[in-house]
Amino acid sequence: MHESSSTIHPAPLNKSRGQGMQNMRDPAINRGSATELRLRKELGMQGLLPASQAPLQAEIDRAHAAISRSCSPLDKYQAVMGLRESSWDIFYGLLSQNIKEFLPIIYTPTVGEACQKWSSLLQRPLGLYLSLNDTGAVMERLAAWPERDVKVVVLTDGQRILGLGDLGANGMGIPVGKVTVHTAAAGISPRHLLPIALDVGCNTQGVQEDPFYIGLRQKRAVGQAYDELVDELMMALRSRYGPLTLIHWEDFGVQNAFMLLAKYREQGFATFNDDIQATAAVTLGALLGAQRQAGVPKLQDQTFLFFGAGQANIGAAQLLTLALTQRGLSPEEARSRIWLIDSQGIIYEGRKERKGNLSPQKAAFARSASDAHLAQQAQTDLSKAVELVGPDALIGAAAQGGAFSERVVRTLTKAVRRKHGRDARPAVFALSNPVEEAECTAQQAYDWSGGRAVFASGTAFPGVSRRDGSQFTPGQCNNCLIFPGVALGCIGVQARQISDAMMLAASNALSGCVTAEELKDESVLPRIERLREVALRVGAAVAHEAIQGGGAPIEGQLREGLRGVTSKAARLHIIGDYLQRLQYNPFRNASAVT
Numbered sequence: 113m114h115e116s117s118s119t120i121h122p123a124p125l126n127k128s129r130g131q132g133m134q135n136m137r138d139p140a141i142n143r144g145s146a147t148e149l150r151l152r153k154e155l156g157m158q159g160l161l162p163a164s165q166a167p168l169q170a171e172i173d174r175a176h177a178a179i180s181r182s183c184s185p186l187d188k189y190q191a192v193m194g195l196r197e198s199s200w201d202i203f204y205g206l207l208s209q210n211i212k213e214f215l216p217i218i219y220t221p222t223v224g225e226a227c228q229k230w231s232s233l234l235q236r237p238l239g240l241y242l243s244l245n246d247t248g249a250v251m252e253r254l255a256a257w258p259e260r261d262v263k264v265v266v267l268t269d270g271q272r273i274l275g276l277g278d279l280g281a282n283g284m285g286i287p288v289g290k291v292t293v294h295t296a297a298a299g300i301s302p303r304h305l306l307p308i309a310l311d312v313g314c315n316t317q318g319v320q321e322d323p324f325y326i327g328l329r330q331k332r333a334v335g336q337a338y339d340e341l342v343d344e345l346m347m348a349l350r351s352r353y354g355p356l357t358l359i360h361w362e363d364f365g366v367q368n369a370f371m372l373l374a375k376y377r378e379q380g381f382a383t384f385n386d387d388i389q390a391t392a393a394v395t396l397g398a399l400l401g402a403q404r405q406a407g408v409p410k411l412q413d414q415t416f417l418f419f420g421a422g423q424a425n426i427g428a429a430q431l432l433t434l435a436l437t438q439r440g441l442s443p444e445e446a447r448s449r450i451w452l453i454d455s456q457g458i459i460y461e462g463r464k465e466r467k468g469n470l471s472p473q474k475a476a477f478a479r480s481a482s483d484a485h486l487a488q489q490a491q492t493d494l495s496k497a498v499e500l501v502g503p504d505a506l507i508g509a510a511a512q513g514g515a516f517s518e519r520v521v522r523t524l525t526k527a528v529r530r531k532h533g534r535d536a537r538p539a540v541f542a543l544s545n546p547v548e549e550a551e552c553t554a555q556q557a558y559d560w561s562g563g564r565a566v567f568a569s570g571t572a573f574p575g576v577s578r579r580d581g582s583q584f585t586p587g588q589c590n591n592c593l594i595f596p597g598v599a600l601g602c603i604g605v606q607a608r609q610i611s612d613a614m615m616l617a618a619s620n621a622l623s624g625c626v627t628a629e630e631l632k633d634e635s636v637l638p639r640i641e642r643l644r645e646v647a648l649r650v651g652a653a654v655a656h657e658a659i660q661g662g663g664a665p666i667e668g669q670l671r672e673g674l675r676g677v678t679s680k681a682a683r684l685h686i687i688g689d690y691l692q693r694l695q696y697n698p699f700r701n702a703s704a705v706t
């Protein structure tokens with residue numbers, strides 16, 4: 113998306129005779145009845161469309177009406193993703209105008225159901241499948257993908273699909289959903305996006321035994337066979353699409369996630385793990401939003417209890433440590449405010465592990481041996497742990513639906529009131545997806561805390577009712593508020609790496625977007641309806657930090673624009689304008705297609 117290659121997707125026009133039908137089937141060209149008459153003639157599409165030309169808006173409204181006739185969320189998923197394969201402009205026009213309605217369809221929670229049923233869906237959106245059988249031929253397989261100007265690759269191996277476990281090749285729905293959000297939120301042209309599902313086997317018996325299963329029927333590969341395929345892919349991506357292609361890792365198992373991120377960062381790839389880094393930035397953003405509510409102490413005065421010590425919560429604990437050090441705490445002091453619980457209970461030094469040692473990521477947050485007695489007292493009883501630790505914020509990302517019981521929330525509320533007085537409010541973040549894996553619902557958090565919880569969730573919940581009958585809607589704390597902006601910012605300025613400072617900048621920009629009205633309505637994050645505006649602001653902050661940190665060259669127009677400008681606010685504004693000019697807009701003048 114650098115200025116030398118405009119984001120507005122120039123379609124590879126096929127003008128030879130008899131190719132009209134092929135052009136009709138190209139979602140980059142086809143706009144249904146809104147396809148320009150001149151273009152129809154030029155591309156042999158006359159007769160394949162009704163005579164009159166309608167405005168794009170009419171086609172969007174028509175599509176909306178048709179999709180609304182679908183009965184279940186999954187039907188709606190299939191209908192709307194079918195539209196994506198048919199016309200990008202209609203699909204993204206529809207999405208951008210109705211993001212609140214369609215995000216729960218193309219993304220969590222419905223995309224989770226779509227993945228679970230992926231093998232039996234007749235109509236599946238497109239992405240590239242690469243299996244162990246393709247080892248040695250990955251470059252040839254990449255050639256099957258029609259776009260040459262790919263700038264962001266979203267890659268999964270299907271091992272940890274949301275909180276639904278190992279779904280193997282059925283995990284394809286996730287990278288497809290993520291690229292769709294990259295376009296809908298950040299305006300990254302679909303041409304620049306490539307979703308890939310690596311099929312390395314699957315350890316879920318139910319998936320393997322499904323007669324319709326589309327993937328390899330074998331145990332998940334580990335070790336050399338796995339490493340070789342990923343390595344070959346990474347080299348092929350670099351060679352085909354260039355060294356600055358952004359690699360977005362998604363929904364890997366925890367060990368591979370940390371290993372691959374470190375390995376390919378070290379090898380100089382521009383790469384980030386969404387579940388680790390973007391989740392961290394959105395969680396920190398929510399904590400920053402929470403501390404703006406009356407009754408919540410400043411970040412540096414809080415204690416944090418993370419329930420779950422995987423990619424999401426370890427990433428959040430790491431970024432939170434940085435944020436606390438920026439607020440005057442030493443790294444040791446910062447870590448002393450953080451407690452992590454995994455399936456064995458509170459993590460502490462010298463704990464007897466069920467298998468192997470504590471991972472280095474967990475070990476960095478292990479409580480000292482002097483806290484061991486608390487862990488031993490609590491065992492795996494969360495409410496006991498809350499009572500003993502006395503946290504201000506309880507952050508769940510363990511895919512244990514319902515883990516924040518009434519007793520847990522009541523104990524937490526009592527603990528913060530004991531510490532900070534009657535008006536104190538605890539933060540309760542139920543980040544696990546999809547909805548059935550959430551630690552508690554918004555209404556439960558509110559009811560069980562006597563109306564005091566500052567709540568956010570990974571999947572959106574409907575509004576919460578107060579006793580007086582009024583309603584409010586807590587915010588959605590999902591990495592979709594971060595990853596599109598990160599990608600836009602990175603590819604806009606050709607960032608060579610995604611540093612922690614860039615993720616902190618993303619987080620600060622996100623929390624800076626939250627309005628007083630949103631806080632009043634109990635949302636500590638910007639509303640999802642503002643996804644596009646948020647992505648641009650996050651993108652500008654990320655790009656700015658990449659430039660400041662020396663991790664991105666500034667060239668051409670942007671260099672000219674920034675020359676002599678020293679104020680950060682003015683620089684952010686210029687970068688934001690620059691990124692906006694690169695964005696794909698379905699409502700562009702149709703002639704731009706040619």
Ligand SMILES: NC(=O)C1=CN([C@@H]2O[C@H](COP(=O)(O)OP(=O)(O)OC[C@H]3O[C@@H](n4cnc5c(N)ncnc54)[C@H](OP(=O)(O)O)[C@@H]3O)[C@@H](O)[C@H]2O)C=CC1
Pocket residue numbers: 272273274275276365366386387391394419420421422423424425453454455456457508509510511512543544545546549569570571589590591592
């Ligand atoms: N809102 C958002 O934007 C995001 C939400 N998520 C969601 O968060 C959840 C977790 O994701 P992720 O961190 O990547 O998953 P991981 O598999 O990396 O980690 C899961 C963690 O949960 C722990 N755990 C499992 N069972 C229990 C239990 N009974 N008690 C306490 N801890 C337990 C595991 O313990 P152990 O280490 O001992 O195995 C592990 O530490 C998923 O539902 C995912 O959808 C993820 C990313 C973004």
Ligand SMILES: CC(=O)C(=O)O
Pocket residue numbers: 220273274275363386387544545570590591592
């Ligand atoms: C949102 C997301 O990335 C997840 O739940 O894995």
Ligand SMILES: [Mg+2]
Pocket residue numbers: 274362363386387
């Ligand atoms: Mg994920």
